[in-house]
Amino acid sequence: MPHGQSIGLGLAMGILARVVLLRSDYRQYPTYPHGYASHLFLGIIAALVGAVSIPALIAKEWTAVTFFVIVAQQFREIRSMERDSLAALEETQLVARGSDYIESIARVFEARYYIVIFVAASAAYGAERGGVLLGIVLGVIAFAGSTLVIKPEPLSRSVEVEPAQVNFKGADLYVGDMFIMNVGLEESRKSILEHGIGAILTPKTETARDTLANLGQRQAILHDVAGILGVKKDIxxxxxxxMATRNIQTGRVGIFIVPEERDAGLLINIIKRTPVLESARGRSLYRKLS
Amino acid sequence: MEITISGMIICAVTDDGAKVKDVPAFIVKEEAARQEKARLLSRILKAAVHDLGDGVLIVVRH
Structure with a gap:
C-alpha cells in the first residue's frame, strides 16, 4: 500500500486530536458516556477524511477528492444536531442556557471536527513529504495553532468581577448598590438575606459594556453559576x-443567586471563567472605525 | 408545547378593596395574614409576589 503510512499517521493524529478535544468539563457537556461514543465515532470519520484527502490529492485522484469534500460538508450538520439537542433540554432546566450559549456551544462542536480534519491532513502531508517524524510535528503544530485560534476568551479579560452584599431597602432587593427586583414575601426576603450571594460586574472597556448588555451573555453567566453552585429554587x-440586572447609566451588571453552596469566592471564579459568547461580543470598536 | 400567559398580574392581596381595580383581589386586613395569603397564592399559582406598598401585594406571573 503506497500511502499506508501517511493515511495511518493522519488517522491516528486526527483521532488523538478529537480525544483531547473531547473533554467533559464543568458544563457537563457532552454527557458521559453516550455523548462521548457518538462524538468519538464522528471523530474517526473526520480523521479518515483528513488523512485520505492528501494522498488522494498527491495521486491526482480527483474523484476521491470530490467525495471527501462532500463528506466534509456533512460536518456542518453537527452544529444543528448539537443545537437541537441542547434546545430540547431547555424546557426542563431551572436556569436555561439561553439560545446564544447554545449557538456558541454548537459552533464549537462543529469547529472541532474541522480541526480534526486539518490535523489529520497536516500529519498525512508531513508523512508523505518527510516521513513519520515530520508528520507528527506538522500534526502537533496544526493542533496547537487551531486550538489557540478557537480558544474562548474568558469574561475576566474585559470585565471586573467583585463580590457584593445582598441587601434590602423595604421590599426592593439590591446587590451592593444595584437594584435587582422587588420581593413581596417577608419569608422570601429573610431566606434571600440568609442564603443569597451576589456580584457586581464592571466593564473595563466600551466593548465589554456592549458584551454585558447582551441578554444571552448574562443568561450564560447565570447558567454556569447555577450549574456549579446549584440553585435553591423550584417552579x-x-x-x-x-438574575443579572444592568444599570443602563453605567453598564455595570448585578448578579444575584440563591445557591445550594454558599461560596462567594467560587461565584466570582465561575463568572470570571464564563466565556465571552461570539454572538454577544461588543462591537463598539467598529463604531469607532466607522 | 405548553402555552401559558406570562407577564401579567394574576391577583392582588390588599387591606382595602378600593385600592385595587380590574384584578381579582383578596382583602385581608392584618399584615401577617396578608403575607400568608400572598405566599399561598404564589406557591399555588407558581408566580412571584411583589409589594407595591400601602398594603397592596400583587401576584405576578413572569
Missing amino acids: DTPEYTP
Missing part, C-alpha cells in the same frame, strides 16, 4: 430565580 418559587 413555584420564582423569587429565587438568579
Whole structure:
C-alpha cells in the first residue's frame, strides 16, 4: 500500500486530536458516556477524511477528492444536531442556557471536527513529504495553532468581577448598590438575606459594556453559576430565580443567586471563567472605525 | 408545547378593596395574614409576589 503510512499517521493524529478535544468539563457537556461514543465515532470519520484527502490529492485522484469534500460538508450538520439537542433540554432546566450559549456551544462542536480534519491532513502531508517524524510535528503544530485560534476568551479579560452584599431597602432587593427586583414575601426576603450571594460586574472597556448588555451573555453567566453552585429554587418559587440586572447609566451588571453552596469566592471564579459568547461580543470598536 | 400567559398580574392581596381595580383581589386586613395569603397564592399559582406598598401585594406571573 503506497500511502499506508501517511493515511495511518493522519488517522491516528486526527483521532488523538478529537480525544483531547473531547473533554467533559464543568458544563457537563457532552454527557458521559453516550455523548462521548457518538462524538468519538464522528471523530474517526473526520480523521479518515483528513488523512485520505492528501494522498488522494498527491495521486491526482480527483474523484476521491470530490467525495471527501462532500463528506466534509456533512460536518456542518453537527452544529444543528448539537443545537437541537441542547434546545430540547431547555424546557426542563431551572436556569436555561439561553439560545446564544447554545449557538456558541454548537459552533464549537462543529469547529472541532474541522480541526480534526486539518490535523489529520497536516500529519498525512508531513508523512508523505518527510516521513513519520515530520508528520507528527506538522500534526502537533496544526493542533496547537487551531486550538489557540478557537480558544474562548474568558469574561475576566474585559470585565471586573467583585463580590457584593445582598441587601434590602423595604421590599426592593439590591446587590451592593444595584437594584435587582422587588420581593413581596417577608419569608422570601429573610431566606434571600440568609442564603443569597451576589456580584457586581464592571466593564473595563466600551466593548465589554456592549458584551454585558447582551441578554444571552448574562443568561450564560447565570447558567454556569447555577450549574456549579446549584440553585435553591423550584417552579413555584420564582423569587429565587438568579438574575443579572444592568444599570443602563453605567453598564455595570448585578448578579444575584440563591445557591445550594454558599461560596462567594467560587461565584466570582465561575463568572470570571464564563466565556465571552461570539454572538454577544461588543462591537463598539467598529463604531469607532466607522 | 405548553402555552401559558406570562407577564401579567394574576391577583392582588390588599387591606382595602378600593385600592385595587380590574384584578381579582383578596382583602385581608392584618399584615401577617396578608403575607400568608400572598405566599399561598404564589406557591399555588407558581408566580412571584411583589409589594407595591400601602398594603397592596400583587401576584405576578413572569
